[in-house]
Amino acid sequence: MALKDKRQTEKNHTFIQSLAHASHGVARMFKQEKNMRVHGGLAILVILLAIVLQISIFEWYWVLACIGGMLVTETFNTISENLVDLITGKTYSELGKHIKDMAAGGVLICAIFSAMIGLCIFIPKIWNLIIH
Ligand SMILES: Nc1ncnc2c1ncn2[C@@H]1O[C@H](COP(=O)(O)OP(=O)(O)OP(=O)(O)O)[C@@H](O)[C@H]1O
Known part of the structure; x- marks a missing residue:
């Protein structure tokens, strides 16, 4: 079954098993990474603002693409941090520093x-609300 065998190292056997492990990865990221929770919170605020301001379908494409981009870049940042920690065992490494800083730069x-x-x-819509 999906996550019953916590010591699984072979490939996933079913799509459901892959999905379960991927969901576990997402949950783990939100639990482990404060910045991921900040991005998640901001994404919810932006979606609420978009609903209130009734943005167009074209604008929704951009908003959702930005939210997805932020969450994916933060995911790769977290992966880089974990990989560097795994390889260096948390001892100082100049290359490890560059990798972590570059991954964080990608998020920035x-x-x-x-x-x-x-x-x-959002600014033109908020401005319209203020002046009308
Ligand atoms: N093994 C290492 N060798 C060299 N520098 C390191 C190492 N580990 C961390 N650093 C430096 O410390 C910084 C913070 O590392 P850490 O793994 O704590 O990231 P973080 O605080 O979770 O980053 P972020 O805010 O991007 O999520 C890195 O950006 C890097 O400059």
């Missing part, structure tokens, strides 16, 4: 572009 780049897209979508 995605966050900057997501924020710019968010501002382009």
Whole structure:
């Protein structure tokens, strides 16, 4: 069965088993990573704001793409951190530092572009609400 054998090292046998392990990975990330919980919380706030401001279907595409981009880049950041810790055993490594810093940089780049897209979508609508 999916997660019963916690010491499984062979390939998953069924799609359900793959899905169960993937879901476990997502749950683990939210439990382990504070930043992932922050991104999740911000995603919920943005979705609520989008509903309240009744953004267009085209704008929803961009908002959902940004949310997905943020969660995926944070996922790869977490994977990089875990891999570096696994390999270095938490001893200092110049290459380990570069890998962790670059992975975090990827999240930062995605966050900057997501924020710019968010501002382009939401600021005009909020401005309209203020002046009308
Ligand atoms: N083994 C290591 N060797 C060298 N530098 C390291 C090592 N582990 C961590 N660092 C440095 O410490 C920083 C913080 O590492 P840590 O694994 O705690 O990430 P974090 O605080 O979870 O990062 P983020 O805020 O991106 O989630 C890294 O960005 C890196 O500069």
